[in-house]
Amino acid sequence: MFLKKYFLKLFSSINSIGFYRDLQNSSLLSVILFFLFSFFYLGVWFSIGIILKDIPELENQLEQELNLIKENYPDDLVITWDQEKLIINREKINLNYPDWFEFNKENFPKYFVSYTQLNLTSELISQKLENSSLFIFDNDKIFVSNLKGKYSSLPLKETPGFEAKFIIDKNSLPGKINLFQEKLKSVFKSFKIILPIFLIPGFIILGLLGNLIDTLLVFLFIRIFYIFNFKYIFKISLHIAVIAQLIERLSSSLYKNYHYPLFAISYWVIMIFVLWNLNLNGRD
Secondary structure: OHHHHHHHHHHHHHHOHHHHHHHHHOOHHHHHHHHHHHHHHHHHHHHHHHHHHHHHHHHHHHHHHHHHHHHHOOOOOOEEEOOOOEEEOOOEEEEOOOOOOOOOHHHOOOEEEEEEOOOOOHHHHHHHOOOOEEEEEOOOEEEEEOOOOOEEEEEHHHOOOOOOOEEEOOOOHHHHHHHHHHHHHHHHHHHHHHHHHHHHHHHHHHHHHHHHHHHHHHHHHHOOOOOOOHHHHHHHHHHHHHHHHHHHHHHHHHOOOOOOOHHHHHHHHHHHHHHHHHHHHHHO
């Protein structure tokens, strides 16, 4: 019975302008409960999508990259870390971005990772290496670009992964990668369990806070033209947010390369349409 009423209300909010006119007589509590239930369901949907689609894709991409490293690792390359210095039998190394790196590379340095035997400082990087890499290693530090030509540094001994001594060569690499893959699988498995616990409440809270801000923006704008009080606009906004988020979830599920801000577009288009029609009906 509850679900029947819920879906009837959802369907009415999609296809009936009269539904929004009748919201004036609906209690704010019932509208908030509708919003919370809807965003709980949408949050579950969002979590399932990440667990079943995004995480496996990331796992597969990382596995492919690790396999490529095993296959293409130079026979004579030796990397040694003695907890004080990183020693590599190369003067410099530059690695390109992996295939899964989908960001606009024009906004990033030329290389993904670089190594140099030079003793660097953040100031010297722009002079010696022309800000050429996202991550730069020297013998005892790692430098990370802020994408604006400057770098922050961290001693390698304080960097995760450098807690213990290690030697990497062609023979030892497969075993180390296999061990890393096992740890990675354990991390992803735990993440799949933890994710919904934090994501669903966060999704609901952020949705409600965002809706309050959107309602305020709508109210401040339309009070010049229309005579609608804040409470009424808030109730309308809560329903429209559910529809807009539903459009967002459907689009991201149906289209693999979905990158459009459909929630914002849908929300404002529907809001303008609803308020315009409510105003016209009010004049009649």
